[in-house]
Amino acid sequence: MSDIDVAMARALLLARRGPSSDPNPRVGCVVLDDAGEVVGEGWHEGAGSPHAEVAALARAGTAAHGGTAVVTLEPCGHTGRTGPCTAALITAGVARVVFARPDANPDAAGGAQRLRAAGIHVSQIEDLGLRTEADALVARWQQAQDLGRPVVTWKFASTLDGRGAAADGTSQWITGAPARQDVHDLRADADTILVGTGTAWTDDPRLTVRDRRGADRPQQPRRAVMGLRGLRPGSVLERTGATVLDTRCPHEALRRLWALGSRHVWLEGGATLAAVFWQARLVDHVVAYVAPAFLGLGAPAVADLGIGSIDAIARLRLDDVTRLGDDLRLMLTPTPDPTEGA
Amino acid sequence: MSDIDVAMARALLLARRGPSSDPNPRVGCVVLDDAGEVVGEGWHEGAGSPHAEVAALARAGTAAHGGTAVVTLEPCGHTGRTGPCTAALITAGVARVVFARPDANPDAAGGAQRLRAAGIHVSQIEDLGLRTEADALVARWQQAQDLGRPVVTWKFASTLDGRGAAADGTSQWITGAPARQDVHDLRADADTILVGTGTAWTDDPRLTVRDRRGADRPQQPRRAVMGLRGLRPGSVLERTGATVLDTRCPHEALRRLWALGSRHVWLEGGATLAAVFWQARLVDHVVAYVAPAFLGLGAPAVADLGIGSIDAIARLRLDDVTRLGDDLRLMLTPTPDPTEGA
Incomplete structure (x- = not known):
């Protein structure tokens, strides 16, 4: 397992601490500094709480600069405005974002694109097991989104x-x-x-x-x-x-x-x-x-x-x-x- | 697997050809000559048919003399008279009988004793798998005997x-x-x-x-x-x-x-x-x-x-x-x- 895979496995664990069902999906995030050391962790704790990326970046502070954010779900990029997650990642100056599951919801998708436009390297994790786990984590939430x-x-x-x-x-x-x-x-x-x-x-x-x-x-x-x-x-x-x-x-x-x-x-x-x-x-x-x-x-x-x-x-x-x-x-x-x- | 084990596995297969439920239990028998070659096979084909040992000995003919009868159930030795199976085995002159399951039924037990009294070497097979298989073969029949x-x-x-x-x-x-x-x-x-x-x-x-x-x-x-x-x-x-x-x-x-x-x-x-x-x-x-x-x-x-x-x-x-x-x-x-x- 690469450092990124290990961080993603940890992010998935963190995500499970969130409420299993909520208007927002369960998300976990681990921030690594430019040397690959863990400097911040976060998860979405439920409606009204900060998103996982925002929580992890707050803990990382300036150590996130030039580092990597490993997140279970593609950071949200609400159409028409810069979402709170993408904005926080850009402001923190991370060099790279790795996510496990793309965000397919029309009102939140486009996060990766916005990050790339800001010069951040963005990719989906290669490991299929981690991708599957990230899908399962939000399966009920996704089903509810699809059903309305x-x-x-x-x-x-x-x-x-x-x-x-x-x-x-x-x-x-x-x-x-x-x-x-x-x-x-x-x-x-x-x-x-x-x-x-x-x-x-x-x-x-x-x-x-x-x-x-x-x-x-x-x-x-x-x-x-x-x-x-x-x-x-x-x-x-x-x-x-x-x-x-x-x-x-x-x-x-x-x-x-x-x-x-x-x-x-x-x-x-x-x-x-x-x-x-x-x-x-x-x-x-x-x-x-x-x-x-x-x-x-x-x-x-x-x-x-x-x-x-x-x-x-x-x-x-x-x-x-x-x-x-x-x-x-x-x-x-x-x-x-x-x-x-x- | 010894020759005897192989013969017993074959006898168990033969027994399954018999009716699954019958006033008599399902029994299979393989007769080996004094060199260990198979010279006769038989199984109980249902009420009114010969017992497995009798059928196998009939096929073996004189080749059974000095040989071994391998039988799934202890040959019957009806109290007060020599059962058809023990009588046939004694008459055929076999030197050895190996069975897999003792006959626990009061009106049929004692077969081994009668054979030993006639100078035949009698033993139960050692292999526990074969014993279990022989038990399973007659489980319903035995349950009916017990229930009456x-x-x-x-x-x-x-x-x-x-x-x-x-x-x-x-x-x-x-x-x-x-x-x-x-x-x-x-x-x-x-x-x-x-x-x-x-x-x-x-x-x-x-x-x-x-x-x-x-x-x-x-x-x-x-x-x-x-x-x-x-x-x-x-x-x-x-x-x-x-x-x-x-x-x-x-x-x-x-x-x-x-x-x-x-x-x-x-x-x-x-x-x-x-x-x-x-x-x-x-x-x-x-x-x-x-x-x-x-x-x-x-x-x-x-x-x-x-x-x-x-x-x-x-x-x-x-x-x-x-x-x-x-x-x-x-x-x-x-x-x-x-x-x-x-």
Whole structure:
């Protein structure tokens, strides 16, 4: 590995310290001086914080002069004005910029061009592994940019026979501890946890992301409740100020969440709310935790999706199957409706 | 590998030519002459056919004299009389017998002792891999002996949300071609395919084991239909003489099938019949084909199992998960009821 590759690997690590979902992408930056020594590191810490390059250059100070900025994403060059990152790099007098992933977004692209115009040597890193890692880092953010709305991941847990609760309504626990901990790990990858008012009233959930000891993690996604019923006075979500979306329209709910900065919504339930998003074709990913167990009767984990016949069956692509303790986690992506278009 | 090991591997292959489920276990035998050359091979071809040792010795003729019989299962030595195998081995004048698995069944054990009494050198093969293979070969048969009834494997196919058919009753096809072919491969491991009269009337199934081109395989399990309604005149099962078990009691059905020689029943449906066997604790194995798809509504693949609350959830051990095309095959074993005993 070259010094630049090592610095890029470090920049990718730094980027992961940023919020996983945010109006801005996760970016990391390492500044090397003209002798190749690390003189500054930075990452984007979330909306309102400086961009990664600006943070790293601030730490490097004058040592950045004649040096190299190694950054996970092409520095932004907003059309019509010099972006904060390109301006900072030019002002700092760096001689070279190496990035891992080009910025494809029309309102931010052109950064490399602006830097070159200022006499800076700009290149994309050659290592394909580092490029892939940089792509993965911003995959959900990029997907949200492309969709123009938050990405929606629907999570449910069920028995092998598709039940989300027993006949008497009890459901704790269908899956085991490793699967339930995994939910917290994956929740942390979203910026918003969304449930319906029905689930909020029935379960009085916390909807926090907890660590392996059950303690709330320092960084928490937004908790949002959707529906016309509001929150039960005195409930956990009411007391802790969860976001209330007083609409039944999933498009409207996502529009409002987008305006609040949300780019990845983790849809937890109930089955009826999930069905509303599904039928509006607003589910982008499905995470199913399946316990090797039967209940026979009880509330189905998946509600009426408006499918009447086998020809209209909703097929999904099975991206991954992982065993978690006694349970299985299936990662799936909905495929286009076969009865549509054509 | 020694000559004996090679001969045992060959005997195991030969044994697999026999019926997978039969009142007698699958056995293979290779006879070597006194110079270690193969002079006879045999396997048990099913009830009424000669035992493997008898068949192999018949082919070897006088060349067996002073030679070695290599056999997958300890030759039977029925108490009170000299079993056909031990008698044949003694008569043929073999000097040595090597077997892979001892015969633990009280009415057949003692074969080695009887051979030794006749001056023959008898030993179990040392290679643990070959011993394990010999055990696996007769695992279902041994399980049936231990249970005193046929082993029951319940197979079902469902969507990820547990539906066995769409809202309008259509169900062809939930799973893809690789999963459906796999059903035929596994059916071949049973000696009886059992359905309820409801399924027989509704689907008019063939219940045959078919090869990859869709042609019936030469060896077919018994097809049995259980229930008081009988077969529809003119249906495939009626025309081809399927076994009718005019009872609703699963214990009685298995008793009659055992008397007919059945040792492994493949329970295909419908959900109600499977639930009857489940509630009688007569399901030993479950094979679930799960399509990564939703139907939302429609007949559940698993019916009411008499479970009212999460405390009584029926847990299974997940023995294996295999991807077959787009689908998953789960092999499971029911675990003891947590609310029982204690």
